[in-house]
Amino acid sequence: MDDVLAPDLISDLPQSIIETILTRLPIRDAVRTSILSSKWRYKWATLTQLVFDEKCVISSNDRCKVEDSLVKFITRTLFLHQGPIHKFQLTTTHLQCCPDIDQWLLFLSRNDIKELVLELGEGEWFRVPSCLFNCKKLTRLDLFRCEFDPPPSFKGFLCLKSLNLHQVLVSPEAIESLISSCPLLESLALSYFDSLALTIRAPNLKYLCLEGEFKDICLENTPLLVAMSVAMYMTDDIAEHFEQSSGCNFNRFLGSVPRLERLIGHIYFTKYLSIGDDLGRLPVTYVHLKVVELNQVSFEDMKEILVVLRLITNSPNLRELQISGSSNTLAAIDAPDLDFWDDQCPSDCTFKQLKLVKMTDMSGVPHEMEFIKFLLANSPALETMSISPCVYVMDGRLNMLIELLRFRRASAQAEILFIQD
C-alpha cells in the first residue's frame, strides 16, 4: 500500500478525543506528537493535565543532569503550552528546593490550576511560595515534603475539596485555620506530623486519613464524615501527655460522627481512644457504621477492650469486623478481670448484621478468647469467622483450637476458619 495515498486515519478526530488519547500517554510521548505532522504540531499544547515524573527525561547516574533535564523539560512544556492547565503533578526524588518550581507555580496560578500535586525529594524542603495561595480555583492540593506558610491575609481555598499534606512543615494553627477556611473540603489527609494537636472543623468533610504522632485530635464539626483511617504513632512525650489528659478521647474523636460508615485504626489508635475518663453511655449510635478495622489492639489492657466493645455495641448495623491483636503475651496470660466477661459485659447486645469477623495475630490469651466467644454468642447472622494465630505462637495453637470448638455459636451457618500460615 502506498502510504502517500492512504488517508490519514487519526488527525481529523475531534480535538476532545485527541486530548483523551494524549492524556493517556506519558507526557513525553504526548509532547513528541508535535513532530508527527503539521496538524499534530499543537495538538498536545492544549492538554489540561500535565503529569511529570522522572520518566520524562533520560535517566542517568548523574543526578545533576537528570535534575537539569527535568527542570528544562517542565519549563519548556509550560512555556509552549496554551490555554488553561487544570492539573499539574510533579513526582520526583531529584528536585528539592529549586527556584524554577516557584516560577512554575506562579505560571500555574495564572492558568486556573485546579489540581496540584507536588511530591518532591528528600533534603531541603521546598518552601511553597505565596502565589500558591492565589490559586483561587484549586480543588485538590497534595504536598509532599514542603514548607507551608500561609500569609495572614489568606482567606482559604474556597473551592478546595481534597487536601493531602504529607511531611509538611506547617504550624498547627495554620492547618486548623486552613481546614476551617475551606468550606467545601471533603477529603483530608495529614501524615507524618510531629506531635500535632488539632481540632478539625470541616462541615463537609467525608474522608479523613491521619497518620503520625498526634497529641490530640478533636473532631469538633464533622457531621458528614463517612470514612476515616487513623494511624497514631506514640512517642514518649505523647505518652506522657496522655497520662495527664483528662478529657475523654473517645468522645472527642468519635463523639460527633453519626454518619460514619468505615473506621480503620492502626497502631496506637485504640490506645488513644482508651485514654480519658469514661463518660458512660455514648451519645451517638453509629447507625451507618458497617466496617470496623482495628489493628494492634492490646488485649491485656482492659481499657482498650472496653473501647472496642463500646464501639461495636453502638453500631447496630455492623457488617464486618477486623481486629488484629498485639498482646504482650506475658502480661496477657495473667488476665486479670476475666470475670468481666461474665459479669459486666453487656449481654443483651446482638450484632444482627455482623457477617464477617477476622481476627489476626491472635496469641490465644484469655481475653482474646473471651472476646471471640462473646462475638460468636451474639452474632446470629455470622457467616465467616476467620482466626489467624500470631506467628510467634506455635505451641498454643492446639489449645486455641480446642477452646474455639467449645464456643457456642448463635449463627447456624457460621464457618470458623483457622488460618495457618
Added chain:
Amino acid sequence: MSEVDMAVIKPEMMKSYIWLQTADGSIQQVEQEVAMFCPMICHEVIQKGMGSSKNYAISLPQRVNPAMLSLILDYCRFHQVPGRSNKERKSFDEKFIRMDTKRLCELTSAADSLQLKPLVDLTSRALARIIEGKSPEEIREIFHLPDDLTEEEKLEPLKNTTDDPRIRLLNRLYAKKRKELKERQKLKNVEVEEERVDDRSVDDLLSFINGDNGDSKGIKTSKSKKKNRRRKDQQKNTSANEVLKTHNKELNGLNSVCCSAEVGQKSRGGVGATSNLNDVEDDIFTSKNELDDGDIDDEIDPALKEKIDREVEDFARRLNSDWPERMQEILSFGHERKPVHFSLNGNGSLRRYANSEQR
C-alpha cells in the same frame, strides 16, 4: 441475532425495535434496549420521538457507517445486560478492542458521534497504547500521517529522543555541507576562497555544534554563519556590518533554542527564534535547512566521525561551565572584527580560522 434475542422472540412478547438509518441510506432495526444504550439515539427517541418506524428512522451521524454501527451495536448488546461482572466486561472489552488501527480510529469517531463515552474511552486507551513508546516514524506509518513539517518546526517544541543524536546531527550537517559544496562547485566561485571557506565552515560546524550551550544553538549559529559566509563570498563584501550581523546572529543563536532557516539565509540581525530557554539537551531532532538530505546519514567518513566523537565528548565536558564568561567574550570580541570567521571554541576562547592549515 444473539441468544438473548432468540430467547425473547415469543409470540406473547412484543420486542420493540428502533429504526436507524446510516449515512449511506441503509436502514436497519435494532432492539430497543441495545440501541438506547447510545445516548445520542436515546435522546432522539425520547426527545424527538424518532425511530419508531421505518419512515421515521433515526438518521445517524455521517461518521457512523454500517460496519461501525454493527461493531457499536455488538458492544452495546453486551454491556447493556445489567448482570455482568466487572471481570466479564473487562475481558469482553479486551477482546473487542483487537482490531486493526484503521477500524479502531473509525470506531472512535463513530462512538464519539453517538456520544457513547465508555466506548470512546476504551478505544482512546487502545490508541494511546499504540502510540506510546513508538518513534515518530513508526507512528506516522501506522496512522498514515504526512511528514510535512520542516526540520526547524520539528525542533521547535521540546527535545525528542533519538538514538545517537549527536551523530545524526553531525551527519546531517555534514551532508548539508557536502551538498553545498557541490552546488558551489557548480556556481564556480572563487576556488581558493571557497575551499578556505568550506574548510573553515566544516570546522566551525564542529565547534558550534559542540561549543556553547547546545547542539542546536551550535547548528543555528553555524548555519547562519554559513549562509553569511556564502553571501559574503558572493558579494565579496567584508564590511564590518556583515560581520556584526553574524555576530548578532551568533549571540541570538546562543540565546535561543532554534532559529528558522530563513535567518541564516537572509542574514537578518534578529533571529526568529521560536522558543524557550537555553537548552543543553543531548536529544534533539536535528534541524535541516531547506535542503533535505535525510538519506545521506551513512556517508560520513569514519575517521571524521571519530574525530567528531572525540570533540563532542571533549566539548560536552566543557559545556557545563563558563557560560557567562563566554558571553562576555563574545560581546567583547565584537569590536575587533576582521573579515575572518571565528567561532566559539569549547574551551571558552574565540578561535579564528584564518587559513586552511587549521585542521
